[in-house]
Amino acid sequence: MRARKNIDTMQKYIHDAFFEQGHWQLKIRQTLVTILSWIIMLIPIYWTLSMTVFVGDRLKGQPWSVPEGKELFNFFGHFLTNAFIVLTIITISFTLYNNYYTKYHVKKHAIYNEKKLFARREAIKDFYTFKFGDRYYRRNDIRYYVVTPENNFEIKTIDKIYSKFEDTKL
Numbered sequence: 001m002r003a004r005k006n007i008d009t010m011q012k013y014i015h016d017a018f019f020e021q022g023h024w025q026l027k028i029r030q031t032l033v034t035i036l037s038w039i040i041m042l043i044p045i046y047w048t049l050s051m052t053v054f055v056g057d058r059l060k061g062q063p064w065s066v067p068e069g070k071e072l073f074n075f076f077g078h079f080l081t082n083a084f085i086v087l088t089i090i091t092i093s094f095t096l097y098n099n100y101y102t103k104y105h106v107k108k109h110a111i112y113n114e115k116k117l118f119a120r121r122e123a124i125k126d127f128y129t130f131k132f133g134d135r136y137y138r139r140n141d142i143r144y145y146v147v148t149p150e151n152n153f154e155i156k157t158i159d160k161i162y163s164k165f166e167d168t169k170l
Contacts, residue, residue, distance in 0.1 A: 018030060120165070122165065124162075
């Protein structure tokens with residue numbers, strides 16, 4: 001029963017006329033285009049392999065039995081293999097250099113003021129303890145808490161606490 005419910009839910013969001021009942025013209029047209037596309041893709045692959053890999057005595061006199069085709073195929077194979085090796089070496093060396101540069105040369109410093117951050121932490125801890133009670137009690141003993149309108153924060157309350165505490169501590 002659950003699988004049927006999921007199928008109904010999926011049908012709300014997915015619409016494909018090819019797999020629905022009817023639509024025979026669409027199915028025939030898309031099937032023919034798919035078969036034609038596969039033929040257009042496979043003929044050049046067969047032709048290339050027949051002039052290089054599958055060449056034999058029985059293909060003498062055929063236009064693709066000329067030795068230049070095999071030489072060209074081998075040349076491009078070697079060229080692309082060498083290009084891949086060179087690009088792999090360059091990519092790995094640039095990655096290693098970038099990691100080294102990042103680790104040892106890029107400045108490592110905080111982009112925030114640590115004194116200000118610690119002052120803000122202390123200020124908010126004190127405020128929460130005053131407003132809501134001890135931290136241990138807040139985190140461990142309370143499972144359900146309703147905030148009364150009197151306990152709601154005013155607008156910019158946290159900003160006021162931060163600025164007041166920073167002025168006194170810094």
